Amino acid sequence: MNKNIYMQIYNDYSAQVQSGSLSTGQKLPSENELAGAYRTSRETVRKALHMLSENGYIHKIKGKGSFVLDTQRMSFPVSGLVTFKEVSERLGRSVRTIVYENDCVPSTAEIRRCLQLKEPGPVWKVVRAREIEGEKIILDKDYFLTTYVPSLSLEAATNSIYEYLEQKLNLPISYAKKEISVEEVTPEDKLLLDLHDYQHIVVVRNYVYLVDTTLFQYTESRHRLDKFQFVDFARRVKN
Amino acid sequence: MNKNIYMQIYNDYSAQVQSGSLSTGQKLPSENELAGAYRTSRETVRKALHMLSENGYIHKIKGKGSFVLDTQRMSFPVSGLVTFKEVSERLGRSVRTIVYENDCVPSTAEIRRCLQLKEPGPVWKVVRAREIEGEKIILDKDYFLTTYVPSLSLEAATNSIYEYLEQKLNLPISYAKKEISVEEVTPEDKLLLDLHDYQHIVVVRNYVYLVDTTLFQYTESRHRLDKFQFVDFARRVKN
DNA sequence: GATTCTATCTTGTATATACAGGTTGTCAAA
DNA sequence: TTTGACAACCTGTATATACAAGATAGAATC
Numbered sequence: 328m329n330k331n332i333y334m335q336i337y338n339d340y341s342a343q344v345q346s347g348s349l350s351t352g353q354k355l356p357s358e359n360e361l362a363g364a365y366r367t368s369r370e371t372v373r374k375a376l377h378m379l380s381e382n383g384y385i386h387k388i389k390g391k392g393s394f395v396l397d398t399q400r401m402s403f404p405v406s407g408l409v410t411f412k413e414v415s416e417r418l419g420r421s422v423r424t425i426v427y428e429n430d431c432v433p434s435t436a437e438i439r440r441c442l443q444l445k446e447p448g449p450v451w452k453v454v455r456a457r458e459i460e461g462e463k464i465i466l467d468k469d470y471f472l473t474t475y476v477p478s479l480s481l482e483a484a485t486n487s488i489y490e491y492l493e494q495k496l497n498l499p500i501s502y503a504k505k506e507i508s509v510e511e512v513t514p515e516d517k518l519l520l521d522l523h524d525y526q527h528i529v530v531v532r533n534y535v536y537l538v539d540t541t542l543f544q545y546t547e548s549r550h551r552l553d554k555f556q557f558v559d560f561a562r563r564v565k566n
Numbered sequence: 567m568n569k570n571i572y573m574q575i576y577n578d579y580s581a582q583v584q585s586g587s588l589s590t591g592q593k594l595p596s597e598n599e600l601a602g603a604y605r606t607s608r609e610t611v612r613k614a615l616h617m618l619s620e621n622g623y624i625h626k627i628k629g630k631g632s633f634v635l636d637t638q639r640m641s642f643p644v645s646g647l648v649t650f651k652e653v654s655e656r657l658g659r660s661v662r663t664i665v666y667e668n669d670c671v672p673s674t675a676e677i678r679r680c681l682q683l684k685e686p687g688p689v690w691k692v693v694r695a696r697e698i699e700g701e702k703i704i705l706d707k708d709y710f711l712t713t714y715v716p717s718l719s720l721e722a723a724t725n726s727i728y729e730y731l732e733q734k735l736n737l738p739i740s741y742a743k744k745e746i747s748v749e750e751v752t753p754e755d756k757l758l759l760d761l762h763d764y765q766h767i768v769v770v771r772n773y774v775y776l777v778d779t780t781l782f783q784y785t786e787s788r789h790r791l792d793k794f795q796f797v798d799f800a801r802r803v804k805n
Numbered sequence: 806g807a808t809t810c811t812a813t814c815t816t817g818t819a820t821a822t823a824c825a826g827g828t829t830g831t832c833a834a835a
Numbered sequence: 836t837t838t839g840a841c842a843a844c845c846t847g848t849a850t851a852t853a854c855a856a857g858a859t860a861g862a863a864t865c
Contacts, residue, residue, distance in 0.1 A: 331818070357845060368820045381620065386740070386779050389846045390827030394779065505798040507746065509768060509791040527766060527791055529748060540625055540633065552748040552766055559744040559798060570848070596815060607850045628816045629857030
């Protein structure tokens, strides 16, 4: 885990900021001090601080130093790929996952388009509802390339698929693209979720890529309107 | 604009990827070749390539090289702060901005909470509707600290406020936090937008910070359900 | 022919150094 | 007291170098 020095510094400080043991606005040690403390060079420290800055943990001011940002208010993912399990654990609510489907199915034209498949063939399909405080709020529909995910146990589907993919199958996940939009509810939504009388639903389409840039997973996450929230942290890039 | 070498490289290649003059999957010159071409060091090239990678333009593979990613499909902001003007220009649709309000008003408790103001005082308020293809789709409500934005011309409000703030007032914008949620429509929404019969509306709350970490702007962007889309690019951070 | 080894290319990590330029406090001069 | 010069410290940019480690093609070996 701590193979790289700059990763170790990043992990140390991101943990401290998240746990609140460093308070908002507090000044970090200077780059030279950190270099001394970790017995490394200033450039290595700078790499860690740059990552912390990119991910919204700290803020650097030229001539002054690095300062802790307010992450308390960022309740949801600061950015990046965060799983339902991680989020719900952070929220500390009573959550439950109901697996409706978990098997190998022939791919429809729609799914082939999403997974950029040219030829017909099977895909692994998982349909799950997420129950929060007794209400089924989110419908997750996952599709995997059978090349990478030949099968999936019910246990893995009930817990965290990501954990299984990364730790057991050792799949090198690299990046993902999210699309958020609002669409009309389908009969399936009404059947599998506790929708009340909402006519629309928030759809988050997630395209997950491996390090070799192959698209291997497509996820459709359908959230009930009133329970949906998404938080994004963005830095201004000067032109 | 080209003060920094790495920024020049970044701008060169991000432009080439966006314009499509570099096609998806194409290999970039190696870091050493680029260093030679720009008469600079490999570390400087690496800084530029890292930025391109962070922003979803390219993908680096250890031992192989850097490859152009598919940005065509990422129709909306790849990430970061993108203004309505920039987006609409890219879409090439007929768009129009209607300014409903543009003046200095006393702050309400709600606004003080959003702008983290402790004491009562005036704020600069701008309310605008965005018309796309003849329909008023988006309602933008902007609130600025009068310390930084004492007044705003009708012309600046009609065009791009960001352009005015950054280029005329020279305000050093650093980062922003976005919150996306869905809420019930208000009477004001019904009055100022072409809402049809939608009962809900997508609300994007935008908190904009300066480099000294002061929150100076709060924007509420209210989108009609059927026209809302948000795209996010995220890289996996290993722990 | 199939396999292994190796040379060489690539990117990733780490170090040392230099100078530019923003920030702050001190101390002397006006 | 106020002002200005300056030193000390901070981050930002750039360069040179070294070695680790993944990828690949071709030579050597079995």
